[in-house]
Amino acid sequence: MAVFEPFDRNLARCGLNLVRGKTLALQINVGYLCDLRCRHCHLEAGPERREVMTGETMNDLIDYASRVYFETIDITGGAPELVPGIRSFLARLAPLTRRLILRTNLVALREEAASGLMESCREMGVALVASFPSINSAQADALRGNGIWGKSLDVMRDLNQLGYGRPGSGLTLDLVVNPAGAFLPGNQDQAERRFKQSLERHGTLFNNLYSFANAPLGRYRTWLEQSGNLDHYFKTLFECFNPATIEGLMCRSLISVSWDGTLYDCDFNIAAGLPHGAAKVHVSSMTGFPEEGAVIATGDHCYACTAGAGFT
Numbered sequence: 001m002a003v004f005e006p007f008d009r010n011l012a013r014c015g016l017n018l019v020r021g022k023t024l025a026l027q028i029n030v031g032y033l034c035d036l037r038c039r040h041c042h043l044e045a046g047p048e049r050r051e052v053m054t055g056e057t058m059n060d061l062i063d064y065a066s067r068v069y070f071e072t073i074d075i076t077g078g079a080p081e082l083v084p085g086i087r088s089f090l091a092r093l094a095p096l097t098r099r100l101i102l103r104t105n106l107v108a109l110r111e112e113a114a115s116g117l118m119e120s121c122r123e124m125g126v127a128l129v130a131s132f133p134s135i136n137s138a139q140a141d142a143l144r145g146n147g148i149w150g151k152s153l154d155v156m157r158d159l160n161q162l163g164y165g166r167p168g169s170g171l172t173l174d175l176v177v178n179p180a181g182a183f184l185p186g187n188q189d190q191a192e193r194r195f196k197q198s199l200e201r202h203g204t205l206f207n208n209l210y211s212f213a214n215a216p217l218g219r220y221r222t223w224l225e226q227s228g229n230l231d232h233y234f235k236t237l238f239e240c241f242n243p244a245t246i247e248g249l250m251c252r253s254l255i256s257v258s259w260d261g262t263l264y265d266c267d268f269n270i271a272a273g274l275p276h277g278a279a280k281v282h283v284s285s286m287t288g289f290p291e292e293g294a295v296i297a298t299g300d301h302c303y304a305c306t307a308g309a310g311f312t
């Protein structure tokens with residue numbers, strides 16, 4: 001017997017529609033190349049991946065962001081730091097938006113390919129959002145690789161030296177944490193207090209912490225299957241379904257573009273292979289915002305966004 005109801009059927013039973021609102025943010029996934037191979041990565045990024053955004057697609061994105069004003073442009077990967085041309089891509093995007101975000105796993109900023117990128121980000125006022133799996137060093141290393149926890153703290157200290165995470169600097173360093181196992185995140189405010197106390201003892205500072213459930217996709221899904229936790233995890237997500245999260249879901253106000261220029265309603269849908277709209281749309285053909293009221297492509301992984309406090 002199925003342990004949960006399919007997501008779209010559950011929405012219909014609750015009388016809910018998941019449709020796009022006004023689009024405020026452009027999220028750009030520049031590829032799956034990464035220096036790490038984290039256990040919970042929904043895109044299965046890693047050093048062996050060759051899917052990275054070309055200069056031509058970057059130009060298409062610049063053209064789109066010039067035609068259409070997005071309040072936020074959010075660059076993610078993989079490790080965006082390692083993608084050839086990333087620094088000039090950021091420099092060309094910065095004047096086109098109010099808030100430019102670069103997602104980082106921290107340690108990639110120390111790779112040779114990213115030399116000087118931290119300083120460039122400071123000069124451009126780029127906000128950094130860093131994944132940081134745990135304040136427990138053994139747990140973090142189990143998820144990311146030996147020695148990564150200590151190296152991450154070293155990079156945080158470098159960033160703090162540049163002003164990131166320091167009160168009044170205007171340079172934001174936020175952390176994102178996902179649960180280490182097959183369970184939902186606890187209270188975000190309490191987690192932030194705990195992380196601040198712990199990381200300050202290690203001489204590091206950050207601004208805000210966001211804790212989100214893991215999407216059951218990619219490498220995290222494989223781990224759930226291999227550890228016998230898949231049914232239990234879906235059952236937990238289903239039982240914690242919170243209809244109040246629908247209104248604020250990120251897919252209502254964000255459009256995501258994959259490394260090859262295809263549009264998706266969110267980064268999880270890139271991993272799930274569910275493009276935005278009925279047919280694949282390339283960013284170069286977009287003349288405006290995605291249409292308000294358009295239906296969002298969903299799958300059962302959407303339960304990760306709608307459980308408990310939700311993923312907004």
Ligand code: SF4
Nearest residue numbers: 249251266268302305
């Ligand atoms: S995975 Fe989350 S953000 Fe993406 S479409 Fe589903 S509910 Fe929306």
